[in-house]
Amino acid sequence: MVSTTPVRELLVGAAACGVERGEAELLLMHALGVDRAWLFAHATDPVDVSTAQAFEALLQRRAQGEPVAYMLGRRGFWNLDLEVTPATLIPRPETERLVELALQRMPEGVPVQVADLGTGSGAIALALASERPQARVTAVDLSMQALQVARRNAVAHDLPQVEFLHGDWYQPLAGRTFDLIVSNPPYIERDDIHVRQGDLRFEPLDALVSGADGLDAIRTLIAGAARHLRDGGWLLFEHGWNQGEAARRLLVDAGFADAFTARDLEARERVSGARRTAASISGTL
Missing domain, CATH: 3.40.50.150 (Vaccinia Virus protein VP39)
Incomplete structure (x- = not known):
């Protein structure tokens, strides 16, 4: 099933949850399984309902204070992309x-x-x-x-x-x-x-x-x-x-x-x- 909400509007709507634009982009990239270049090249593409719901769930977790790095399981440091966990x-x-x-x-x-x-x-x-x-x-x-x-x-x-x-x-x-x-x-x-x-x-x-x-x-x-x-x-x-x-x-x-x-x-x-x-x-x- 396809949502009528395009990528761009999902990101704009993230502000209503109190999530910063940069963090919202990371969370949407994670939900979609894409990189930043895809995100901007497909800004007007509609997003399927299940992915939109997954993104909304991530936004709610972030709004409650959970670190983006723990949600993604990754964090960049120096020249490395590192796995991170709550440990x-x-x-x-x-x-x-x-x-x-x-x-x-x-x-x-x-x-x-x-x-x-x-x-x-x-x-x-x-x-x-x-x-x-x-x-x-x-x-x-x-x-x-x-x-x-x-x-x-x-x-x-x-x-x-x-x-x-x-x-x-x-x-x-x-x-x-x-x-x-x-x-x-x-x-x-x-x-x-x-x-x-x-x-x-x-x-x-x-x-x-x-x-x-x-x-x-x-x-x-x-x-x-x-x-x-x-x-x-x-x-x-x-x-x-x-x-x-x-x-x-x-x-x-x-x-x-x-x-x-x-x-x-x-x-x-x-x-x-x-x-x-x-x-x-x-x-x-």
């Missing part, structure tokens, strides 16, 4: 700043050893591996469900040089050292109201919240880093817009050198890091 955080553009800074510390053609702690969907680890094929990347996560997603993403993008380990932060890395450790840890304060708003309501809470001040996971990262970094190796991690000063102080207090904070495209402090030297204080994890 993983949704990769976000600001995390690409961490990837940029990590790549600056990974010479091309050199088999550097990298660890990505709390890998989730594998976004950071796989982005680094895609840009530096000779690097050996070890991705760690406490969630077995997240690791399963990350492994599937590695297979989909033919990145066999990425190793996946199950465990809590440095626990599965005993006796191993790296040239670079990266992480997008949980860093939201426990009482922050934002975790009960928007997309965050649907994402795994233990991958978002980290203690009263949001810094517990960052403290763990810094405490164990010196033991797992080679001399001159870097620790880089994402954090909240208002945590740069605290992150730098923790790094300096732990004996790291060249502590810095970089801003994202919206000029917010987003990534901090520092370098291990022979004088760095040994970690305790």
Whole structure:
């Protein structure tokens, strides 16, 4: 059965549900099984009733706050199209700043050893591996469900040089050292109201919240880093817009050198890091 409603009008009607045009286009492409070029080339084509109903159901889910990425099961990050599920955080553009800074510390053609702690969907680890094929990347996560997603993403993008380990932060890395450790840890304060708003309501809470001040996971990262970094190796991690000063102080207090904070495209402090030297204080994890 064919609906009298064309593609264009379905998209216009999505605004009545409070869904942004760009998100509505993604949802309609998903319902129709087409790409963006088809969507615009066939703007006046009528849509069959079952597809129109499926699209309407997607709009209602989005209007209730469910993230588009979870509805589609996909999210673009860096140069990758990644599978995501409610077991993983949704990769976000600001995390690409961490990837940029990590790549600056990974010479091309050199088999550097990298660890990505709390890998989730594998976004950071796989982005680094895609840009530096000779690097050996070890991705760690406490969630077995997240690791399963990350492994599937590695297979989909033919990145066999990425190793996946199950465990809590440095626990599965005993006796191993790296040239670079990266992480997008949980860093939201426990009482922050934002975790009960928007997309965050649907994402795994233990991958978002980290203690009263949001810094517990960052403290763990810094405490164990010196033991797992080679001399001159870097620790880089994402954090909240208002945590740069605290992150730098923790790094300096732990004996790291060249502590810095970089801003994202919206000029917010987003990534901090520092370098291990022979004088760095040994970690305790």
